[in-house]
Amino acid sequence: MERQPFASAANVSERLAQPPALAISTVIFALRPSAASGRPTLWLPLVRRIREPFRGMWALPGGPLTQADSLLDAAARNLRDTTGLAPSYLEQLYAFGGLHRSPSQRVVSIVYWAMVQPTEAEMAQESENVKWFRADGLETLAFDHNHIVDYALWRLRNKMAYGSIAYHLLGEKFTLAQVREVYEAVLDRTVDPANFRRQLKQTPHIEATEEYLQGGKHRPPRLYRYTGTMAEDSPVP
Amino acid sequence: MERQPFASAANVSERLAQPPALAISTVIFALRPSAASGRPTLWLPLVRRIREPFRGMWALPGGPLTQADSLLDAAARNLRDTTGLAPSYLEQLYAFGGLHRSPSQRVVSIVYWAMVQPTEAEMAQESENVKWFRADGLETLAFDHNHIVDYALWRLRNKMAYGSIAYHLLGEKFTLAQVREVYEAVLDRTVDPANFRRQLKQTPHIEATEEYLQGGKHRPPRLYRYTGTMAEDSPVP
DNA sequence: CCGAGTTAAAGTCAATTTGACTACAACTAA
DNA sequence: TTAGTTGTAGTCAAATTGACTTTAACTCGG
Numbered sequence: 001m002e003r004q005p006f007a008s009a010a011n012v013s014e015r016l017a018q019p020p021a022l023a024i025s026t027v028i029f030a031l032r033p034s035a036a037s038g039r040p041t042l043w044l045p046l047v048r049r050i051r052e053p054f055r056g057m058w059a060l061p062g063g064p065l066t067q068a069d070s071l072l073d074a075a076a077r078n079l080r081d082t083t084g085l086a087p088s089y090l091e092q093l094y095a096f097g098g099l100h101r102s103p104s105q106r107v108v109s110i111v112y113w114a115m116v117q118p119t120e121a122e123m124a125q126e127s128e129n130v131k132w133f134r135a136d137g138l139e140t141l142a143f144d145h146n147h148i149v150d151y152a153l154w155r156l157r158n159k160m161a162y163g164s165i166a167y168h169l170l171g172e173k174f175t176l177a178q179v180r181e182v183y184e185a186v187l188d189r190t191v192d193p194a195n196f197r198r199q200l201k202q203t204p205h206i207e208a209t210e211e212y213l214q215g216g217k218h219r220p221p222r223l224y225r226y227t228g229t230m231a232e233d234s235p236v237p
Numbered sequence: 238m239e240r241q242p243f244a245s246a247a248n249v250s251e252r253l254a255q256p257p258a259l260a261i262s263t264v265i266f267a268l269r270p271s272a273a274s275g276r277p278t279l280w281l282p283l284v285r286r287i288r289e290p291f292r293g294m295w296a297l298p299g300g301p302l303t304q305a306d307s308l309l310d311a312a313a314r315n316l317r318d319t320t321g322l323a324p325s326y327l328e329q330l331y332a333f334g335g336l337h338r339s340p341s342q343r344v345v346s347i348v349y350w351a352m353v354q355p356t357e358a359e360m361a362q363e364s365e366n367v368k369w370f371r372a373d374g375l376e377t378l379a380f381d382h383n384h385i386v387d388y389a390l391w392r393l394r395n396k397m398a399y400g401s402i403a404y405h406l407l408g409e410k411f412t413l414a415q416v417r418e419v420y421e422a423v424l425d426r427t428v429d430p431a432n433f434r435r436q437l438k439q440t441p442h443i444e445a446t447e448e449y450l451q452g453g454k455h456r457p458p459r460l461y462r463y464t465g466t467m468a469e470d471s472p473v474p
Numbered sequence: 475c476c477g478a479g480t481t482a483a484a485g486t487c488a489a490t491t492t493g494a495c496t497a498c499a500a501c502t503a504a
Numbered sequence: 505t506t507a508g509t510t511g512t513a514g515t516c517a518a519a520t521t522g523a524c525t526t527t528a529a530c531t532c533g534g
Binding site: 412413414430431434435453454455456457458459 | 508509510511512513514
Binding site: 019020021022064065067068069070071092094095096097098099106108110 | 308335345
């Protein structure tokens with residue numbers, strides 16, 4: 001991503017001549033049970049920087065735009081290389097291009113965001129340099145990445161209301177209570193179970209299966225399936 | 238923007254080494270009375286390309302990202318330089334980065350969109366190389382710019398429902414009927430005047446003035462003012 | 475095997491919002 | 505002065521929403 005270890009006079013004059021560096025980064029959201037309450041909460045994987053600037057700090061996974069890939073492909077490829085993830089939902093979030101996002105060199109980052117299902121999330125093995133964090137109350141990250149995560153959270157809360165994002169955080173089959181828990185986790189408020197059920201039953205792309213989730217402590221809930229696609233909300237690009 | 242007049246063997250090998258070119262373009266919407274019905278409809282200014290590729294064809298105003306400007310500043314500056322416009326509403330739309338958007342060189346375009354008020358729109362003088370077009374039924378444009386305009390229209394229709402965009406297409410003071418006409422133009426359907434009025438009266442940032450629009454043919458309507466800001470919908474960036 | 479406890483799922487009902495429509499007000503044009 | 509047109513307020517039934525109750529289906533502890 002950002003290569004120059006420090007700024008020099010040469011760098012500064014070059015800055016006017018050479019085009020800005022183009023980076024692709026991704027904010028990845030997944031649901032994990034909170035350590036405290038056990039309820040699902042939003043988490044995201046971060047990678048530790050192994051170079052200057054911000055060496056040793058945590059940052060969004062990303063890298064330079066590979067020439068042979070479209071923006072989406074570049075995001076997907078980088079995600080696989082750095083975290084091992086292959087998310088079922090991956091969409092462009094925003095292009096950040098402030099002048100001082102990175103010391104020394106001007107960097108324009110095209111940021112994607114992803115939702116991964118619990119089974120997918122397990123693919124992102126934690127290691128010395130890859131770790132999952134709770135999305136709220138994040139420590140200070142490299143570059144302007146706190147800012148980017150905050151923006152992603154704001155968009156997530158907005159899109160939740162009328163979008164299909166929730167289903168991409170769940171597995172293939174899910175109970176209505178699980179969907180409700182996603183809403184509660186993201187919107188950070190309780191939702192009436194009965195009314196929520198009534199709403200979902202008249203939205204498209206939610207299909208009841210004949211299966212029930214067994215092994216719970218009480219009456220087994222029916223399992224549902226989401227039959228929509230990722231492109232349900234954003235069409236052309 | 239795209240400089241190479243034609244592709245060469247040297248170009249192709251260089252493509253892998255040098256970063257993609259970064260361009261900023263803008264889709265500008267304004268309201269103008271339709272020639273046929275007289276009702277307001279969506280128009281946008283386009284500029285004629287004076288270089289290859291696509292020389293002579295119409296395209297969105299844009300240019301390379303200037304090094305000293307943020308993305309927003311670069312969009313605003315370019316808009317002023319090419320069309321003379323200084324829109325009151327200017328926001329990032331999407332980053333387009335397909336591999337073959339431009340012949341010869343890879344170009345990533347960060348596209349902004351703007352809404353200009355009627356008085357502002359007059360600043361964009363038509364000339365040999367700058368002309369206003371109706372947003373729907375556009376002729377074939379340079380690059381993938383038809384695709385970009387279609388996407389902008391889709392976003393506009395979506396955002397209209399719960400956003401503040403309509404007011405940025407109108408002047409400082411406006412009648413409720415004018416707001417309704419904007420909705421009708423963008424959503425392409427009729428809206429009940431009485432019900433629309435009831436809705437608007439309980440939305441924030443719409444303030445009644447003590448003035449009335451005189452000179453009409455019938456009962457003069459009250460003028461209103463929008464007191465919100467551009468950042469009402471999109472917060473952080 | 476029974477009853478308490480818990481969650482799923484369906485149903486009730488009043489309050490609010492929406493869509494279609496009516497009525498009246500305020501102006502222009504003839 | 506009157507007919508025509510648009511602005512504005514109000515009415516009413518239908519649809520939607522939020523708070524709540526009821527019944528069903530299961531587990532677990534005795």
